[in-house]
Each structure stands twice: as C-alpha cells, then as structure tokens.
Amino acid sequence: MKGELPWRVIPNRISISGTRGKTSLAFLVYSEIVGKNKGVLCKITGTLPLMFINKSTILMKRKGPAKLYENVIPTNIGKLDYCIMENQGISVYTMKVFHEVFLRPQTVVLTNIRLDHVENLGKTREKIASAISSTITKDVRLLLSGETDERINQILKKGYYEFDVVYSPKPELPGSEIPVLGDYLLRRYGFSGIDVWMYLRKIESELRWKETRGLVFYDGSKINDPNSASLVLRWLGGVPLIILQLRRDRPGRTWAFLKMIRERWVDYNSVIVSGDWSDMFAKKTNGISLPDSCEGASKALEIMRERGIPAFLTGSRGGKFIRCLLEMLGVKGIPLVYGELPLEVNLKSRG
Amino acid sequence: MMSIQTLAYLSSVVGLVIIWMLYERVGYRPISISVPLLAPYVYLRIEILYAIIVGILVSALLGEIFYRYLLFYGLRQFFIYNIISMLVIFITLYTSINEEVLLLSTLPGLFAYDVHSSRNRVRTAILSAIFFTLHVTSLFILVNILRVV
Numbered sequence: 216m217k218g219e220l221p222w223r224v225i226p227n228r229i230s231i232s233g234t235r236g237k238t239s240l241a242f243l244v245y246s247e248i249v250g251k252n253k254g255v256l257c258k259i260t261g262t263l264p265l266m267f268i269n270k271s272t273i274l275m276k277r278k279g280p281a282k283l284y285e286n287v288i289p290t291n292i293g294k295l296d297y298c299i300m301e302n303q304g305i306s307v308y309t310m311k312v313f314h315e316v317f318l319r320p321q322t323v324v325l326t327n328i329r330l331d332h333v334e335n336l337g338k339t340r341e342k343i344a345s346a347i348s349s350t351i352t353k354d355v356r357l358l359l360s361g362e363t364d365e366r367i368n369q370i371l372k373k374g375y376y377e378f379d380v381v382y383s384p385k386p387e388l389p390g391s392e393i394p395v396l397g398d399y400l401l402r403r404y405g406f407s408g409i410d411v412w413m414y415l416r417k418i419e420s421e422l423r424w425k426e427t428r429g430l431v432f433y434d435g436s437k438i439n440d441p442n443s444a445s446l447v448l449r450w451l452g453g454v455p456l457i458i459l460q461l462r463r464d465r466p467g468r469t470w471a472f473l474k475m476i477r478e479r480w481v482d483y484n485s486v487i488v489s490g491d492w493s494d495m496f497a498k499k500t501n502g503i504s505l506p507d508s509c510e511g512a513s514k515a516l517e518i519m520r521e522r523g524i525p526a527f528l529t530g531s532r533g534g535k536f537i538r539c540l541l542e543m544l545g546v547k548g549i550p551l552v553y554g555e556l557p558l559e560v561n562l563k564s565r566g
Numbered sequence: 567m568m569s570i571q572t573l574a575y576l577s578s579v580v581g582l583v584i585i586w587m588l589y590e591r592v593g594y595r596p597i598s599i600s601v602p603l604l605a606p607y608v609y610l611r612i613e614i615l616y617a618i619i620v621g622i623l624v625s626a627l628l629g630e631i632f633y634r635y636l637l638f639y640g641l642r643q644f645f646i647y648n649i650i651s652m653l654v655i656f657i658t659l660y661t662s663i664n665e666e667v668l669l670l671s672t673l674p675g676l677f678a679y680d681v682h683s684s685r686n687r688v689r690t691a692i693l694s695a696i697f698f699t700l701h702v703t704s705l706f707i708l709v710n711i712l713r714v715v
Contacts, residue, residue, distance in 0.1 A: 220637075283637075283639065284637065287637075307594070307685055308639075308640070308683050309639075309640075311685075312639045312640075316633065316634060316637060316639070317637075337593050342593050345593075346593075346594075346685070349685040349686065
C-alpha cells in the first residue's frame with residue numbers, strides 16, 4: 216500500500232468523533248483553516264469518503280465496505296500543519312485502531328453521544344460514552360465535548376487529558392453545538408474564531424418543514440439515531456407522520472427507533488416503515504409496513520396526500536423505498552454540511 | 567465414577583458460562599474466551615504450560631508488530647495471531663505432536679487476539695491470568711474433593 220500515516224508527517228492532529236455532526240464539524244474547521252496560508256488535510260467519511268488537501272479534493276473509491284486504510288494519506292503532498300479527520304470507526308475496536316495506529320490525535324472532539332451503533336457500543340448513552348472514552352489513547356492532550364449531559368461528561372472525563380465542554384447559546388436547536396465546537400477549536404489552535412450566530416441562523420433556516428407539490432415533509436433520512444430524530448422533530452413541531460427506512464445490517468438502529476416510537480419520545484400521528492423487519496416493527500407500533508421498493512414509496516406518497524400532515528423521513532438513506540420517495544419528493548443529493556462541498560474543484564480519483 | 571477428563575470438560579463449559587455472564591453484566595469481554603479451554607488442558611498436561619506461555623507471548627509480540635508497522639487489524643490480525651500461535655506450538659511441542667496439540671495450537675493466538683481487541687489490554691491480560699489460575703486451582707481442589715480418577 217502506497218501512502219503515509221498522518222501522525223508521521225502532520226504535527227497537529229484532530230480526531231472528530233461522536234454520533235452526529237462529525238462531517239460538518241471537520242469540514243467547517245478545515246474550510247476556516249484552508250484560506251489562512253496553512254497546510255491542512257481533512258478527511259470525511261460516510262457514504263462519500265473525501266479527502267481535502269489544501270484546496271484539492273480527492274474522492275476516494277471504495278471497493279466493498281469502508282476500511283480504515285482509507286485514512287492513509289498520499290505521499291509527496293508537501294508540508295502540512297493540520298490534520299482533521301473524522302473517526303470512521305463504528306465499534307470500540309475500530310475507533311481505537313483509528314486513534315492508535317492511523318491518526319494518533321492530540322485533540323479529540325466528541326460532538327455528542329446518542330443512541331447509534333448500539334449493537335457495538337451499548338444500549339444506553341452512558342454505555343456508549345464509556346465505550347467511546349475507552350478509545351481515547353494516551354497521546355491525547357485535549358478532549359473537547361459538545362455534550363451537555365453532565366452524567367455523560369463525567370464518564371468522558373479522565374485524568375490524563377484536559378477535558379473541556381462547550382455549551383451552545385441555543386441548546387434547543389439541533390446541531391447548534393457544531394459551530395460552537397468549531398469556534399473553540401479554531402481559537403484553541405490560534406486562529407480567529409467564526410461567527411457562531413451566522414452558522415446558527417443557517418442551521419435554523421435549514422431546519423424547517425419543506426413543501427413540494429402540496430406535500431409537507433422533512434428529509435431526515437441522514438438522521439440515523441432516535442435521539443437526534445426526536446430533537447429535530449421537537450424543533451420542527453407538529454404531530455407528523457414518521458416514515459422510517461430500516462436496514463438489515465443495523466439491527467441496533469431498528470431496536471433504538473422502536474424504543475423511540477413505543478416510548479413516545481415525540482408526538483406523532485402514525486408510522487410508515489419499510490425495509491428489513493418492517494412487518495414486526497409495524498405490528499409493535501400499530502404502524503403501516505410497506506415494501507422496500509418504488510411501489511412502496513408510491514403508496515407512502517398516497518398516504519401522505521390522504522392524511523395531509525407533515526411527514527418526517529428518517530432512519531436511513533440506504534434503501535430503495537427511501538431513495539425512490541426522496542426522488543418523488545424532488546430531493547437531490549446528500550446534504551453533507553452547512554457549506555457547499557467543492558466537489559468540482561480539482562477532483563481527482565484515488566483507488 | 568466421573569473421570570478427570572470429564573470434570574475438566576465440564577469445568578470448561580462452566581468457565582465459558584461465567585465469562586458470558588460477565589460479558590452480559592459489563593457489556594464487554596473482560597476475560598479471553600480461550601482461558602476456560604486452556605486451563606483444563608494445562609491441568610491435564612502440565613508439561614505443555616511452557617508452550618502455551620511461549621505461544622501467547624510470541625503471538626502477542628509479533629502480532630503487535632504486524633498491527634503497528636504493517637497496519638493489520640480486525641480479521642487479518644486474528645489470522646496472524648492464530649497462525650503464529652500454531653507455528654510456535656508446532657516448534658515447541660514438535661516431539662509430542664498429536665491431535666490434542668493440533669486442537670490446542672490456536673488457543674494461545676486466540677488469547678493474544680482477545681487481549682489485543684479488548685478495551686483495556688492490561689486489565690484483560692491480568693484478569694485472564696487470574697481466571698486461568700483460579701480455574702486450574704478449582705480443578706485441582708475438585709479432583710481431590712471428589713476423588714475422581
């Protein structure tokens with residue numbers, strides 16, 4: 216394998232961990248540093264793994280499932296000062312390997328701790344916090360938390376690193392911890408901060424029901440955990456129809472959403488569910504199970520029209536049902552971050 | 567009358583159940599699952615203890631080199647630990663190789679992998695060593711109390 220490990224060549228390394236907002240935070244910090252005559256590398260992951268090196272963007276081709284090897288950086292890229300990488304591990308082991316072998320960060324940022332990847336990390340937020348804290352290696356000097364739950368922060372606190380928490384000036388706004396964390400990080404590394412309120416207004420303008428062809432909906436299909444889904448739902452208000460896409464390879468997620476619906480974390484009208492285990496899910500929640508296909512999506516669209524109430528799409532983007540439904544609703548592309556990803560700029564391919 | 571082998575076999579089952587219960591309680595595996603299999607082997611054939619210790623140490627050491635310098639992780643690392651372990655057992659017990667040795671050969675590698683992939687390596691290694699000692703001691707006491715042959 217050709218390449219270099221980030222810790223060998225880049226002096227300042229930041230790992231962005233946590234449940235939600237990792238990509239947004241990594242890109243936000245990168246986009247602030249990149250224009251300031253400093254060499255910076257940023258790696259974001261998820262459906263579309265991208266590496267930004269100064270002003271170039273590399274789209275990384277995946278063969279099969281995501282592997283940690285995509286965190287190996289190209290050689291001969293000149294002197295870099297900062298490395299911001301999203302921790303792509305979804306188990307304690309892979310998160311630890313990422314920290315221990317690939318990045319060796321001095322700073323770890325935990326955006327928040329929510330009920331995701333429960334099959335690997337634990338079925339409560341406390342267990343997830345404890346699992347994630349065990350992945351913090353001895354090289355870490357600063358752990359920065361965007362989590363406001365004191366019980367969770369107590370679990371994250373350990374003796375061998377500095378621990379700090381940032382508080383959003385608008386805690387009820389989902390995702391508002393991200394620009395605050397970005398601002399703190401930038402200042403901490405000697406840069407001028409950002410206009411946090413400008414970012415908060417931007418999030419606020421995005422977080423609203425959308426209307427298309429007389430149908431009101433919110434595309435929360437990238438929201439994969441029930442904690443975040445209920446935060447967004449509470450922010451949006453109303454008593455919506457919840458449209459949920461389930462995935463066979465995420466049984467823990469199915470369990471967590473079932474918990475959210477059955478324990479009524481939010482007010483909702485009814486649930487439409489598709490994907491693996493949808494029949495069981497619908498039975499347990501008095502919901503409607505639809506096939507994981509475009510026919511299922513058409514049926515969901517009919518129900519949305521009949522009921523005439525807002526629909527909240529969530530769970531996953533990885534299913535035919537949700538993809539068809541989003542297409543029918545005119546949603547294109549994946550909203551990755553607040554800013555625009557400069558995909559068209561210096562786009563190179565890397566095997 | 568129960569034989570020593572039967573008692574050792576049953577103790578393996580009990581040991582595994584205890585580790586499973588611990589896992590259910592704490593949410594992760596604090597002791598290697600190879601321990602309840604290694605302990606009866608050692609009790610029945612104390613002369614292989616050195617081979618097991620050498621197997622664990624060499625697998626752990628070489629496995630760590632593969633991990634740190636060749637970026638092996640996950641299933642790759644699992645295979646590496648087991649292959650090293652099998653080779654070490656082959657070399658150390660070359661003169662007495664039989665079916666038992668073949669079955670035993672991957673266990674030190676499994677021990678090393680369990681420690682490597684655990685949340686806290688030092689703690690897992692220590693707890694596994696303690697569990698191993700307790701298991702062997704319990705077998706010794708039980709064999710004497712029950713007077714099995």
